[in-house]
Amino acid sequence: MVTQKRWLETVSGYIFIGPLLIGIMxxxxxxxxxxxxxxLVNWNFVSGLSQMKFVGLQNFVTLFHDDVFLKSFGxxxxxxxxxxxxxxxxxxxAVILNNKVYWKDVFKxxxxxxxxxxxxxVAAVWQVLLHPxxxxxxxxxxxxxxxxxxxxxxxxxxxxxSVMMIMVWMQIGFNLIIYIAALQNIPRDLYEAADIxxxxxxxxxxxxxxxxxxxxxxxxxxxxxIGTFKVFDLIAVLTGGGPANSTSVIVYDLxxxxxxxxxxxxxxxxxxxxxxxxxxxxxxxxxxQKKWVNY
Amino acid sequence: xxxxxxxxxxxxxxxxxxxxxxxxxxLWMLSASMKPxxxxxxxxxxxxxxxxxxVENYKMVWAGDFPFAHYYWNSIKVTVLTTAISIMVSSMxxxxxxxxxxxxxxxxxxxxxxxFMVPSQAILxxxxxxxxxxxxxxxxxxxxxxNCFSVIGTFLLRxxxxxxxxxxxxxxxxxxxxxxxxxxxxxxxxxxxxxxxYAILRFIWTWNDYQNPLIFLRSESLFTxxxxxxxxxxxxxxxxxxxxxxxxxxxxxxxxxxxxxQKNVIEGISMGGVKG
Numbered sequence: 001m002v003t004q005k006r007w008l009e010t011v012s013g014y015i016f017i018g019p020l021l022i023g024i025m026x027x028x029x030x031x032x033x034x035x036x037x038x039x040l041v042n043w044n045f046v047s048g049l050s051q052m053k054f055v056g057l058q059n060f061v062t063l064f065h066d067d068v069f070l071k072s073f074g075x076x077x078x079x080x081x082x083x084x085x086x087x088x089x090x091x092x093x094a095v096i097l098n099n100k101v102y103w104k105d106v107f108k109x110x111x112x113x114x115x116x117x118x119x120x121x122v123a124a125v126w127q128v129l130l131h132p133x134x135x136x137x138x139x140x141x142x143x144x145x146x147x148x149x150x151x152x153x154x155x156x157x158x159x160x161x162s163v164m165m166i167m168v169w170m171q172i173g174f175n176l177i178i179y180i181a182a183l184q185n186i187p188r189d190l191y192e193a194a195d196i197x198x199x200x201x202x203x204x205x206x207x208x209x210x211x212x213x214x215x216x217x218x219x220x221x222x223x224x225x226i227g228t229f230k231v232f233d234l235i236a237v238l239t240g241g242g243p244a245n246s247t248s249v250i251v252y253d254l255x256x257x258x259x260x261x262x263x264x265x266x267x268x269x270x271x272x273x274x275x276x277x278x279x280x281x282x283x284x285x286x287x288x289q290k291k292w293v294n295y
Numbered sequence: 296x297x298x299x300x301x302x303x304x305x306x307x308x309x310x311x312x313x314x315x316x317x318x319x320x321x322l323w324m325l326s327a328s329m330k331p332x333x334x335x336x337x338x339x340x341x342x343x344x345x346x347x348x349x350v351e352n353y354k355m356v357w358a359g360d361f362p363f364a365h366y367y368w369n370s371i372k373v374t375v376l377t378t379a380i381s382i383m384v385s386s387m388x389x390x391x392x393x394x395x396x397x398x399x400x401x402x403x404x405x406x407x408x409x410x411f412m413v414p415s416q417a418i419l420x421x422x423x424x425x426x427x428x429x430x431x432x433x434x435x436x437x438x439x440x441x442n443c444f445s446v447i448g449t450f451l452l453r454x455x456x457x458x459x460x461x462x463x464x465x466x467x468x469x470x471x472x473x474x475x476x477x478x479x480x481x482x483x484x485x486x487x488x489x490x491x492x493y494a495i496l497r498f499i500w501t502w503n504d505y506q507n508p509l510i511f512l513r514s515e516s517l518f519t520x521x522x523x524x525x526x527x528x529x530x531x532x533x534x535x536x537x538x539x540x541x542x543x544x545x546x547x548x549x550x551x552x553x554x555x556x557q558k559n560v561i562e563g564i565s566m567g568g569v570k571g
Contacts, residue, residue, distance in 0.1 A: 016391025
């Protein structure tokens with residue numbers, strides 16, 4: 001009787017999780033393994049299976065001598081800076097918004113707007129706003145007397161920074177909302193105890209607020225860093241990786257290699273590298289969290 | 296921590312100023328979409344158009360030679376179906392992972408969580424090959440399936456299912472209800488706000504998705520709105536007023552949905568993120 005009941009429970013469990021598991025197996029796990037195998041061959045998917053040639057780790061060796069890939073990887077590393085900057089600004093806004101402001105809900109909607117807007121639409125606007133010669137931003141800069149206005153997205157020195165500013169602008173809303181919720185979860189008596197000890201505003205922020213927020217910061221850091229490696233839509237629509245690959249990232253290089261240059265095996269090697277690197281960074285953060293995250 | 300009124304007024308003004316900076320690109324977009332092309336780049340910016348051209352611009356976008364309305368319809372179709380199926384799959388899995396006790400549950404859940412770390416681009420190539428092989432390439436069914444098995448949705452809903460007291464479930468079990476009846480009759484109604492949150496987020500994400508339609512669709516008649524706007528921008532290269540009208544048209548439904556469901560979304564994200 002008991003075993004039959006347990007068996008029934010197991011069956012219903014699998015019925016409930018079944019659709020998701022099958023979907024993930026077919027659409028994620030199997031492709032992941034296939035990708036690892038594909039990274040070891042020289043092949044282009046148009047030419048048929050018979051043309052597939054096993055090359056071992058050759059693709060990975062080529063990868064580390066590929067200037068475009070190395071540039072893209074470097075850009076990905078620079079993009080990481082977006083995460084702490086976004087978190088810092090969001091935290092600042094969240095602390096102000098949390099209790100010292102009228103119309104809090106209106107502000108939440110305003111700051112969240114870039115997050116919900118389509119990248120394609122947003123990119124179209126920024127392309128125009130940042131246009132070197134007739135964009136409103138440069139008009140404004142010239143009108144206040146700036147002599148050499150930057151060419152923003154069209155300038156190899158400023159393009160990546162421009163992309164990063166837009167990324168921060170898009171991500172603040174999400175970080176902000178999570179920080180506000182976390183701030184509201186901090187027990188009041190902690191602040192009261194600090195008051196009794198005569199702690200000042202900065203002291204309270206440093207010794208109560210920040211430690212209490214650390215699990216949230218950890219969550220935002222981990223998901224934010226994974227997010228910077230996934231930024232494809234914005235790059236594809238805004239800059240196409242240019243000018244001169246100055247804004248190319250791994251995922252964009254991968255897309256071009258796989259679907260424009262049709263190098264299936266080589267693109268798969270990039271994918272494997274990306275996967276390992278993201279897992280490695282996530283692991284580093286898990287290992288490092290003991291030092292600064294309080295649960 | 297009481298705050299005095301002057302402080303509150305000052306911080307409201309500061310936040311308002313930053314808020315306006317945040318909104319400026321949207322205001323510019325809206326304003327440009329209602330002007331004749333020649334006025335788009337005049338400086339100082341005419342925030343309120345001197346010559347109104349709104350009707351003409353939007354008519355050109357929606358009823359011109361370009362099949363904008365058709366792409367819009369494709370997006371509605373794909374987004375609504377994706378959202379509906381994804382909610383079913385994720386809420387079932389979330390219930391299974393939180394309220395059914397069976398061996399191997401935690402291990403499967405861990406596997407599901409690990410796949411969340413996999414950037415979708417890292418499996419794009421094999422996925423694409425698989426799709427061609429299965430005949431799912433270049434059709435809407437395939438595109439819809441891609442976004443139906445959401446880890447983040449499952450994770451979010453599971454957080455809320457965990458919040459349901461087990462006594463509810465147990466007493467229903469004793470009354471002889473099976474898991475399916477508890478799921479539809481008790482559990483789902485109790486987490487309705489969370490489902491609304493996820494539905495809104497999934498709607499927004501799918502509506503805005505550019506990468507998957509770009510890779511998995513080829514026929515122009517199947518294009519979704521995001522691909523459509525890109526094509527529209529290519530065709531109308533220098534007509535920024537029209538491109539902005541198209542962009543505004545793409546954002547409006549999201550904004551409406553978001554403003555209506557604002558409370559739900561913000562609470563849902565907070566719950567999922569903070570307690571996670």
